[in-house]
Amino acid sequence: MVILSLKMRINPFGLNKLNKASFISAFFVSIVAVIVQFLILNFVYELPFSSYFLLLILEFFGFWIFVYIFLSFILEQFLISRVKELYASIIPTTSYQSMISQSSDFDLITSNLKKINSEKNIEIELLKKEQDYRREFIGNIAHELKTPIFMIEGYILTLLDGVNDKKTVKKYLKQTVKGIDRLNFVIKDLDLITQFESGMTKLNLTSFNILETIENVFELLEMQAKENKIVLKMDKPYKTPIVVKADEERIHQVLTNLIVNSLKYGIEQGVTEVSIEILVENKILVRIADNGDGIDEEHLPRLFERFYRIDKTRNRSQGGSGLGLAIVKHIIEAHQEKIFVESEAKVGSEFSFSLTLDQNSSL
Numbered sequence: 001m002v003i004l005s006l007k008m009r010i011n012p013f014g015l016n017k018l019n020k021a022s023f024i025s026a027f028f029v030s031i032v033a034v035i036v037q038f039l040i041l042n043f044v045y046e047l048p049f050s051s052y053f054l055l056l057i058l059e060f061f062g063f064w065i066f067v068y069i070f071l072s073f074i075l076e077q078f079l080i081s082r083v084k085e086l087y088a089s090i091i092p093t094t095s096y097q098s099m100i101s102q103s104s105d106f107d108l109i110t111s112n113l114k115k116i117n118s119e120k121n122i123e124i125e126l127l128k129k130e131q132d133y134r135r136e137f138i139g140n141i142a143h144e145l146k147t148p149i150f151m152i153e154g155y156i157l158t159l160l161d162g163v164n165d166k167k168t169v170k171k172y173l174k175q176t177v178k179g180i181d182r183l184n185f186v187i188k189d190l191d192l193i194t195q196f197e198s199g200m201t202k203l204n205l206t207s208f209n210i211l212e213t214i215e216n217v218f219e220l221l222e223m224q225a226k227e228n229k230i231v232l233k234m235d236k237p238y239k240t241p242i243v244v245k246a247d248e249e250r251i252h253q254v255l256t257n258l259i260v261n262s263l264k265y266g267i268e269q270g271v272t273e274v275s276i277e278i279l280v281e282n283k284i285l286v287r288i289a290d291n292g293d294g295i296d297e298e299h300l301p302r303l304f305e306r307f308y309r310i311d312k313t314r315n316r317s318q319g320g321s322g323l324g325l326a327i328v329k330h331i332i333e334a335h336q337e338k339i340f341v342e343s344e345a346k347v348g349s350e351f352s353f354s355l356t357l358d359q360n361s362s363l
């Protein structure tokens, strides 16, 4: 109410800026017209003022109204049609265009223009960021592919130059195969990430016992764990099956990537322990904890970015390309689940992710 009465006092007729300008201009034009008429009647025709006083007053108001209507009509037609043309060229097909065409209110048009401007600025910023991201991504791919290609090229050129010793030939050929394997890994991972990012991956949701999947991954990585002198174990014996609803193959991959990391970045005589706990009513949390190198806090926010590695020289010897955790995150998020990481340098790391229990699971 206070605001309304204040507005009425400042702008009694509720006029917009364009109308106000016409209103004031019409007032001054009418005054000038009436003064000119007064001067003519008084000095040229020498008529007594009282004989035309009322006429002048009526003429003043009549003139004011007429000039006001005329001016606002002309200004609106002329200015707004120009402004609309201008907007149409800036924003060919957006909702604003219809808003503008419906309105001849300059205040509204100005606020719309400001809104469009800030939206365009945000769009430009996003496009710039995407461009940087793409450039960095392509650079990373080139780097990842270059290393094994140079390696393969080096061995093949040496072999072509002629190596007589059979043992050396075999060794070089083995290294070449290793390089090709590496290329295959990177390309497979990149393909998977691209599929996830373009939303092309469809999950094959089934009900399965997560304990069996963990067991399978343990068996698969048994040799690598022995080589790295790390023990793989569950935190306790789980007697009843824990049936979850998810894509088994993908969850197998998540567990493999996380456990392989715990082996790669673990310490000799270390332990990788997997545990399962109930998170809420129908959700469980699968934890993979190790007592390895650990990760400094500053790296944690960027850990799941593709190609992100902490110590590039150390990891190079482990052969990682920094895609493993990015894939893990994509898989978990495609399941509408969450992944967490807690880690402390020189103490160890714990990666955990949620999964949804099958409705009939008795956990």
Ligand SMILES: Nc1ncnc2c1ncn2[C@@H]1O[C@H](COP(=O)(O)OP(=O)(O)OP(=O)(O)O)[C@@H](O)[C@H]1O
Binding pocket: 257, 261, 262, 264, 265, 266, 290, 292, 293, 294, 295, 303, 308, 309, 310, 311, 315, 319, 320, 321, 322, 323, 324, 325, 326, 349
């Ligand atoms: N359990 C862990 N302990 C210590 N550091 C880890 C652990 N897991 C991941 N990291 C760090 O996070 C980085 C990213 O891991 P990620 O699995 O994405 O890549 P990668 O292992 O280097 O390569 P890839 O998995 O593609 O073969 C690793 O380079 C490593 O430095």
Ligand SMILES: [Mg+2]
Binding pocket: 257, 260, 261, 320, 323, 324, 325
């Ligand atoms: Mg990895």
